[in-house]
Amino acid sequence: MLKILKYSFYDLMRSRWSYVYFLFYLLLGVVLLFLNNDLSKAVITLMNVIIILVPLIGTIFGVMYYYNSREFTELLLAQPVKRSSIFLGQYFGVATSLSMSLVIGLGMPFVFYGIFNSNAIWDFSLLLVTGAFLTFIFTALAFVIALSNENKIKGFGYAILLWLFMAVIYDGIFLMSLLYFEDYPLDKFSLVATMLNPVDLSRVLILLKLDISALLGYTGAVFQKFFGTSFGLVLSSALLALWVLVPTFFIWRIAKRKDF
Amino acid sequence: MIDVKNLYKKFGKNEVLKGIDLTIDRGGIFSVLGPNGSGKTTLIKCVLGMVLPDSGQIFIDGKPLKNNFKYRNEIDYLPQIANFPGNLKVSELIAMIKDLRDSKATKDEELIALFKLQPFLNKKLANLSGGTKQKVNLVLTFMFDSPLIILDEPTSGLDPISHLRLKNLINSEKEKGKTILVTSHILSFVEEIADEIVFLLEGKIYFKGSIPDLKAKTEQPDFEHAIASILSSSYA
Numbered sequence: 115m116l117k118i119l120k121y122s123f124y125d126l127m128r129s130r131w132s133y134v135y136f137l138f139y140l141l142l143g144v145v146l147l148f149l150n151n152d153l154s155k156a157v158i159t160l161m162n163v164i165i166i167l168v169p170l171i172g173t174i175f176g177v178m179y180y181y182n183s184r185e186f187t188e189l190l191l192a193q194p195v196k197r198s199s200i201f202l203g204q205y206f207g208v209a210t211s212l213s214m215s216l217v218i219g220l221g222m223p224f225v226f227y228g229i230f231n232s233n234a235i236w237d238f239s240l241l242l243v244t245g246a247f248l249t250f251i252f253t254a255l256a257f258v259i260a261l262s263n264e265n266k267i268k269g270f271g272y273a274i275l276l277w278l279f280m281a282v283i284y285d286g287i288f289l290m291s292l293l294y295f296e297d298y299p300l301d302k303f304s305l306v307a308t309m310l311n312p313v314d315l316s317r318v319l320i321l322l323k324l325d326i327s328a329l330l331g332y333t334g335a336v337f338q339k340f341f342g343t344s345f346g347l348v349l350s351s352a353l354l355a356l357w358v359l360v361p362t363f364f365i366w367r368i369a370k371r372k373d374f
Numbered sequence: 375m376i377d378v379k380n381l382y383k384k385f386g387k388n389e390v391l392k393g394i395d396l397t398i399d400r401g402g403i404f405s406v407l408g409p410n411g412s413g414k415t416t417l418i419k420c421v422l423g424m425v426l427p428d429s430g431q432i433f434i435d436g437k438p439l440k441n442n443f444k445y446r447n448e449i450d451y452l453p454q455i456a457n458f459p460g461n462l463k464v465s466e467l468i469a470m471i472k473d474l475r476d477s478k479a480t481k482d483e484e485l486i487a488l489f490k491l492q493p494f495l496n497k498k499l500a501n502l503s504g505g506t507k508q509k510v511n512l513v514l515t516f517m518f519d520s521p522l523i524i525l526d527e528p529t530s531g532l533d534p535i536s537h538l539r540l541k542n543l544i545n546s547e548k549e550k551g552k553t554i555l556v557t558s559h560i561l562s563f564v565e566e567i568a569d570e571i572v573f574l575l576e577g578k579i580y581f582k583g584s585i586p587d588l589k590a591k592t593e594q595p596d597f598e599h600a601i602a603s604i605l606s607s608s609y610a
Contacts (some may be wrong), residue, residue: 195443
């Protein structure tokens with residue numbers, strides 16, 4: 115599997131899109147930091163961008179990579195390599211290169227700005243870690259979608275729908291239900307609902323770390339009580355990890371039974 | 375060498391293979407023929423483990439294929455459509471496939487010289503013409519010394535000289551005692567190289583034997599007419 119990972123990774127490192135993605139983050143980091151001059155504000159703005167954009171890029175890139183390398187996959191399938199190694203290797207190759215674009219692209223301007231001498235370093239690290247998690251989660255989901263749909267257009271459609279649901283519609287439904295059931299105690303419900311969507315989970319994790327949870331009112335206090343503890347942090351990390359592991363398991367299972 | 379027993383495969387409602395029984399002995403060139411959609415590629419992909427049969431078994435050298443991938447070390451496969459990652463250079467692709475197979479005894483340099491690919495070694499695969507890609511494909515297939523070679527439409531896109539070189543290459547591999555499985559629609563090519571043909575029709579083996587046997591069976595004077603008579607009688 116490591117060999118396939120290495121080659122997928124090299125292949126992507128040379129593609130124009132990895133550089134575009136990398137340069138985008140570099141530029142975003144530079145603009146936010148040097149025009150704004152406020153580290154905490156920059157981290158919040160970045161969070162809003164990352165929470166929406168990282169899942170989108172992960173899904174689109176994952177689906178695109180799978181469909182584009184189909185013939186190459188067939189070449190690999192005829193080689194003495196395990197099936198699961200091929201697909202898991204490709205998946206980790208894509209996800210790793212995307213995460214690296216994100217971490218290096220954003221990391222460089224912050225390092226030059228002097229993040230190591232500032233106390234925002236933990237907020238910033240958490241931002242990069244959740245960004246990497248989101249990349250791994252959504253690339254895995256994209257691979258599951260692409261593996262189960264022969265038709266490219268359908269695959270792209272489902273992938274975009276998935277992103278739209280997770281990033282936008284889920285929040286909408288969540289808010290509507292909060293309004294509709296406002297007479298009932300909702301703190302448990304909103305906690306669970308937040309934890310079930312990796313996008314929301316990442317957002318809440320970062321917001322709470324930034325100590326602006328007072329903005330969230332009573333629910334914010336409940337959240338702070340829960341996520342602020344080490345138990346909350348461990349549980350949310352475990353959930354993010356689960357969001358990576360479950361789709362990865364599906365990649366393995368679908369790949370094992372598929373005809374090429 | 376290859377033993378196929380009662381192989382069935384359908385894609386959705388489309389039954390492609392309907393009970394194939396086939397034994398291919400070691401040594402010689404076997405050609406799989408049949409009209410479009412008769413299941414040639416599916417059969418080959420089943421042997422390679424790329425398509426998983428619904429029922430039936432395949433053995434290579436007496437070992438079943440199921441849940442086994444190492445046997446592919448013994449097979450060189452030429453896919454029908456040559457399409458490679460465009461970002462890689464030709465030389466990198468060759469190095470990569472070698473790396474994946476952990477194979478030391480290769481003759482890639484010889485083959486690169488044979489197909490005159492030296493000027494392309496440092497070009498990216500995305501910039502190559504279809505015929506050149508097919509030559510790279512051929513180098514990748516023939517550079518290992520495996521006892522079984524499977525070629526799916528090996529002549530597509532090749533110019534006449536490369537075509538001739540390919541034929542010589544196939545014959546020289548045969549003389550080393552290898553088993554070669556070829557599918558092709560070019561009957562003159564098949565007639566020249568094949569020792570035995572396997573004719574697939576609607577997912578079943580219609581005929582297996584030598585070309586003279588086929589001519590005798592269909593009472594036709596030449597190979598092309600023999601094939602045509604099978605097809606027209608089946609469509610009639």
